[in-house]
Amino acid sequence: MSPARATEFDVRVLEDAELRTANTIFNEAVHEQPPNDEKWATTRKFYEPGRTFGAFAGDTMIGTTTSLTSALTVPGGAVLPMAAVTGVAVRTDHRRRGALTGLMREQLAAVARGGEVFAALHASEATIYGRFGYGIGTLAHIVRARPARARMRPEVPTTGTMRLLTQDEALTLLPEAYSRMLGAWPGMMGRGPSWWALCYERRLRHEYFRVAAHHGADGAIDGFLQYRPSEQAPADPRDGVGLVVYDFVAADQAVANDLWRFLLDIDLVDHLTAYQRPTDEPLAAALVDSTAVRSELDDDLWLRLVDVPAALSARAYGPADPVVVEVVDPLLPANTGTYVVGAAGAERTEAPAALTVDPEALAMLYLGAWRPSQLAGIGRVTVHDPAALPAADRLFGTERAAWCGSLF
Ligand SMILES: CC(=O)SCCNC(=O)CCNC(=O)[C@H](O)C(C)(C)COP(=O)(O)OP(=O)(O)OC[C@H]1O[C@@H](n2cnc3c(N)ncnc32)[C@H](O)[C@@H]1OP(=O)(O)O
Numbered sequence: 001m002s003p004a005r006a007t008e009f010d011v012r013v014l015e016d017a018e019l020r021t022a023n024t025i026f027n028e029a030v031h032e033q034p035p036n037d038e039k040w041a042t043t044r045k046f047y048e049p050g051r052t053f054g055a056f057a058g059d060t061m062i063g064t065t066t067s068l069t070s071a072l073t074v075p076g077g078a079v080l081p082m083a084a085v086t087g088v089a090v091r092t093d094h095r096r097r098g099a100l101t102g103l104m105r106e107q108l109a110a111v112a113r114g115g116e117v118f119a120a121l122h123a124s125e126a127t128i129y130g131r132f133g134y135g136i137g138t139l140a141h142i143v144r145a146r147p148a149r150a151r152m153r154p155e156v157p158t159t160g161t162m163r164l165l166t167q168d169e170a171l172t173l174l175p176e177a178y179s180r181m182l183g184a185w186p187g188m189m190g191r192g193p194s195w196w197a198l199c200y201e202r203r204l205r206h207e208y209f210r211v212a213a214h215h216g217a218d219g220a221i222d223g224f225l226q227y228r229p230s231e232q233a234p235a236d237p238r239d240g241v242g243l244v245v246y247d248f249v250a251a252d253q254a255v256a257n258d259l260w261r262f263l264l265d266i267d268l269v270d271h272l273t274a275y276q277r278p279t280d281e282p283l284a285a286a287l288v289d290s291t292a293v294r295s296e297l298d299d300d301l302w303l304r305l306v307d308v309p310a311a312l313s314a315r316a317y318g319p320a321d322p323v324v325v326e327v328v329d330p331l332l333p334a335n336t337g338t339y340v341v342g343a344a345g346a347e348r349t350e351a352p353a354a355l356t357v358d359p360e361a362l363a364m365l366y367l368g369a370w371r372p373s374q375l376a377g378i379g380r381v382t383v384h385d386p387a388a389l390p391a392a393d394r395l396f397g398t399e400r401a402a403w404c405g406s407l408f
Pocket of ligand 1: 005029030063085086087088089090091094095096097098099100101102121122123124125127128
């Protein structure tokens with residue numbers, strides 16, 4: 001899909017003094033009350049200097065987008081710079097006139113100029129961002145559990161201890177703990193100070209969130225949870241509340257077991273929802289009653305390869321014969337070209353292409369969320385040489401399912 005729509009608005013980088021207006025436009029677009037002065041003092045910390053754009057009708061800001069400085073773990077373990085796009089909104093009275101298109105064009109051009117290899121976002125609606133070259137790069141499960149029925153099997157390994165953290169402990173201890181786990185999954189993203197301001201400080205200081213950490217045998221934090229009740233406590237506490245888990249990071253399966261055990265053992269909880277769990281998490285099999293949890297497939301990280309040559313050459317590939325892939329990218333034409341992808345890496349070539357992809361399909365393949373043959377079967381990869389598909393499936397496949405696990 002090509003973003004052919006023209007924009008009738010001026011788009012430029014915002015000054016610091018304009019950020020609160022941008023934040024108000026975003027809050028109103030997602031039906032949230034804009035922050036009061038006290039909450040704004042925390043909220044503004046996630047706006048990094050020079051990374052927020054505004055779209056203007058004359059002197060009036062009518063749309064905005066911003067991004068956090070981040071990074072992406074790619075298959076093989078390399079970590080590359082990424083812009084984590086958020087705060088996207090256009091005022092209701094100026095929609096469908098190209099404001100978003102103008103904002104996306106300017107933002108992607110700036111990300112490319114700044115040398116960030118990827119842009120990524122979580123989409124409010126799945127129909128918006130494909131036209132700008134974003135594709136679903138990682139999938140996740142929404143897990144719904146009935147704690148009363150969800151008991152762990154006795155043989156499930158346990159390790160270390162759980163502890164509730166104060167707000168200050170969470171804000172000081174978790175960034176370093178997370179950075180040690182960043183390479184564990186392809187698809188995990190770097191969490192810089194602006195991410196912690198947006199997703200921890202703002203929530204902990206102004207809403208009712210709890211944080212619990214897991215300490216390993218050496219005393220270091222190797223897993224943690226952020227959660228809150230999903231609704232008002234019932235008049236009769238015995239009816240139980242709903243709990244929603246916003247963050248769940250574990251260094252390994254034994255730690256994840258303990259985090260789940262902790263969550264499922266919290267008293268006076270009727271139902272529990274955890275978003276963004278890995279699609280290959282074996283939780284149901286860890287329970288006495290495997291039907292006490294239900295998993296629903298969800299889109300997770302929408303990825304945009306901004307520098308295709310750098311992205312293709314940075315990841316590891318599975319063992320297979322090389323395949324020549326053509327990329328057609330009307331929005332960032334420097335990416336358009338033909339690449340030979342093989343077990344040893346990827347580089348530009350003049351050889352004829354076996355497959356042709358647009359940036360959205362490439363993003364869906366890049367972290368292994370889909371196989372090339374799957375996308376070929378639904379017409380989203382153009383096949384010039386069908387014999388190349390099995391090799392392409394092996395090349396782009398990953399040892400474990402990619403997982404992002406960070407909302408923003
Ligand atoms: C990463 C995040 O921050 S997620 C949060 C995103 N923000 C929101 O969802 C807030 C509510 N929505 C909005 O603010 C706006 O509707 C936006 C930002 C989604 C779209 O802004 P607009 O200025 O109306 O988009 P624009 O006019 O540039 O449209 C671009 C194209 O996307 C399409 N499009 C835009 N919004 C939608 C939508 N919600 N559903 C389907 N298609 C859409 C348009 O039809 C248009 O298609 P075309 O080029 O083929 O004609």
